[in-house]
Amino acid sequence: MGHQDLFWLFVILPAFGGILSFFLERYAVAVATLFSGVVLAFAMFGYGMAGMGVLHVGFEMHLSLDAVSWFFMVMIDLVGFVALMFSMEFITDGKGSFSFFMLLALAGANGVVMSRDFLSLYIFWEIMSWSVFLLVLRSSGEWAKKYIVFAVISAVLLLMGIGVVYHYSGSLVYSGAVKGLSLSAWGVALSLLIVGFMVKMAVVPLHVWAPYAYSSEQTFVAFLSGGLSKLGTFGVLVVMYMAAGVSVMHGFGVFKNVSLFGYPFALLGAITAFVGTIVAVFQDDIRKLLAYSSIGQLGYVMVGLGLGMPLAVGGAIFHAFNHAMFKSVLFMGVAAVFYRVKTYRISEMGGLGYKMPFTFLAVLTAIFGLAGIPVTSGFISKWMLYEAAIQNRFVIIAPLMLVASVGAFLYCFRILYGVFLGQIDRGKEEVKEVGVWMLLPMYILVVPLLLFALFPGWILAWINDMLVYMNVGRLSYTTYSFSSLIGNADMLLFLGSFFVAFAIAVALFVKRPATNVDQYDNYLSGEVREYVRLHAAYNFYKPLKDVWAPLLNRSIDRGYDAFGKMLGVVFDRVKLFYTGNPQDYAAYVGLAFLIFVVVGWWLR
């Protein structure tokens, strides 16, 4: 399979599918699902299909499907396929434009992960970014405005970084960029590029667009948060380790075995994890809660990418994969719940788990992954990141990460209790389970979480290939276990003994009689009521909020707004020059002429 095929198959095919589905209004999303499924199938079986190659489409486009591209492409295409399958029943108006933009974003994402030179990276990045803007615009212009400001900032930073690389090395290809750049040039270029990608990853303090953009249509947000935010991860990974390489990173100076350039980013990632988690605890709107949770989890990924050791980078990639799986399931679960109860506020929901058991089970497994319970593979990625931080004695990053993980339990319980457990409110007793086309996508994504908990060696093998390809190092693992310099864990033994312990507990439990009682037959100090609202869901973490109140009152979002207003004041002053009076303009022209004459005489 040649490189032409890469381009046609993974970029043009989804785009064509998008255009096709735009014109079929009724079956648009189904057609889109089909196209994305085909792309996914080719991606999954195309491992090692083609090495690097050059395409001439007016400029030189270097594409390749090596270990790094393959992993990210399968991950993003899987999430896209599943999100589109869910959207078949969820999206009811504007189906054509929805599927067109989703497939266009998918095409752009595929292009980003396949490209091996900066120009095609930028082009596909912009295609993806603007498709996302148009999709957010479907929900609200205000949110789209916030998103596009940050997206444009990101694009400009990327362009500046690419410009610096091109100026010093004369080549836009990743492998060619290494030659000819001095260390200070790399410093500038890397900073610009990484900050540009950090905007997409929503790292604090560039995260303020995320809670707004993640409040759009939830199936699209499943793709955006689960799939497209990983493109920021991919960008940082590629720029730091494929374009620059470990030798350049270590050339900046080494601090406890870690590049001095990467350490501030790791620290920033740890702070992001902490801040994102703490703010997520107090949200009532479940979309914002999941958005801040995403910000926190991608902070973990940033930590791993900043610390350049193979265990850390491997943990970061694995955590990105796990996050794609469980966050998409969570957003789709929220979409399913919204489909039935038409509200996003947790304080208005409650008790839906008894009526929607399959949705509840899928969300429960995803929450296990988020919390890092060893039954799912979410634990393994967190384990790798912690061990990497501890074995090199990073005493600020490790406690922040661990405490953020405990904070994650708080909002995990809030999602489970506020939405699915507790009391069913009157008026919601007839809620039914969602259809099979909504359950199937969630369960497709749950499978990798459970599978890779038992067989971590499979996915660690792919990640190991990526690390070896980028010359970062090796991981140490077997099919069922993995280890680091200071500790190890064996998953087969764990799951086997958990099964045995579970059987023992069930045997002890089952033989005795139990009777079901109604939800109002509850200990209410002896009161008997027809109806009373019993769900403890409003302002759930109030004691914690009272303690954190002084810090929570400061908001980075309002800081940006204030900055924007200040700039607006400055620009209003500048606007005074445009008086609309032709005599003033004639005076300006004369003044300019005078200045040119003077300066030209002085420069003579």
Add this chain to the structure above:
Amino acid sequence: MSKEMSYRDWTEVERLLSRRSLWIIHFCTGCGAMEMPAIMTSRYDMERFGIMPMATPRQADIMLVTGYVAVKTLKRIVRVYEQMQDPKYVVAFGSCPINGGLYWDSYNTIKQLDKYIPVDIYIAGCMPRPEAIMDALLKLMDMIDRGEADGWRRYKEQFEVYKANQNRVFKRWD
């Protein structure tokens, strides 16, 4: 429902377990509740017999009806009694649950508690002193050991009779 064992078929071990670890529900219904702290604290320590106060009826075995029972209170007592799990026992303090006691001619109290919920043991007095309460609890433990404290069984078997009696007194159930 696995088996409907008669009370006499309990093994000695189960009786011992039930006897030596009775939990009372910390629900003070009337004026006799004044004597409850006395039996819990250092002088008449009831915890040495395994009797502990618990906060909810789901975890409790004994309900103490401490004194007179107004109709409003009876509603809550019945509700809490029904929320307890078998086997459960009721201990009635004072003369008011026996025959109305001090409030024998009041329109608002009930005169005989046994018509509404089954009582296992009465303690005479107005209010009984802590020594009397301790004595009654020990007697209850002996009754359990001999298999005579089966008020919960009576409630299940004669449920309609008890409900009819209750509904005659309550106007509404809220």
Add this chain to the structure above:
Amino acid sequence: MTVMLENWLVSALYVFLAICVGLLFGGIARKVTARIQNRVGPPVYQNFIDVGKLLTKKSNIRHNWIFDFAPVFALSGVIMILLYLPMGGYRMFASKGDLILLMYIMVIPALGFALGAGASMNPNAGVGVMRALTLMLSYEMPFVIVLLSVMIYYDTASLTTLLGKQFSVGWAIVALPISAVAADMALQGMMMEKPFDIPIAPHEIASGPLVEFGGKYLGMLMLYSAGGIVVETSLFVDLFLGGGVVLDPAVYGFWAYLVNYVVWFALILAVWLIAVFVNAVFPRFRIEQAFKFYWKWPTVIAILGLVQAYFLKG
């Protein structure tokens, strides 16, 4: 094959003994508290009778299928923790899981319990779990820093290696006393003893998460909490007091295991008695006070311990 079977039987014995020890400790706590309050108190085997009574109740109330998660997950989780935790130097999965795995396994029973409590549809249960989670966030801050100090000082995250190093070099409480103090303060919250028994406050929120659990559910949850007592005190003993390993099993064989078990039992009893003494004389904090307390002085002490471990390591 027979070696593996023998290993499994010995581990089952250790787990069973651990739960019995936990119930015994509950009884000891009640007896000691009663003596402090100038009472007689129940016999030390009282908790066994309580669990037996609860498991033989004639009728058990449940609300829905999620309610059943609580006792099953709690008990299976606590059995898992006991398999991975060194008790008296013996551990079933000797080199198959380290401290971070153990910390995350400790979450499984708590999570199952929280799910069951949520499914009981009582707002007291929800409020109780909220307080328990906020308390966990509070004490985890100093505890995590203490764990980090120990892991950095001994350069390992595996408990077996840690016990081995303490056996050869000396107990960690001698080398890192400041961290041990912070760990004991965090332990008081972890075990939910006064002044930190906020989540299960009987008078404030009607037992919190336990409000609808009775009969066999409560019996199994009591077994879970008994196992929890052993897990938490044993964790402290393994981290700082050498795990009770005084004789080398490779040299002395069976007698080493017996002597180590007795020493371990004495050490966890000592740690438990410290907690019980504090429990008997203190009232209860509010949850904001607990949070502010934990993130102030114990965190400062833990950070001092971390600085000491970091610079002493060299």
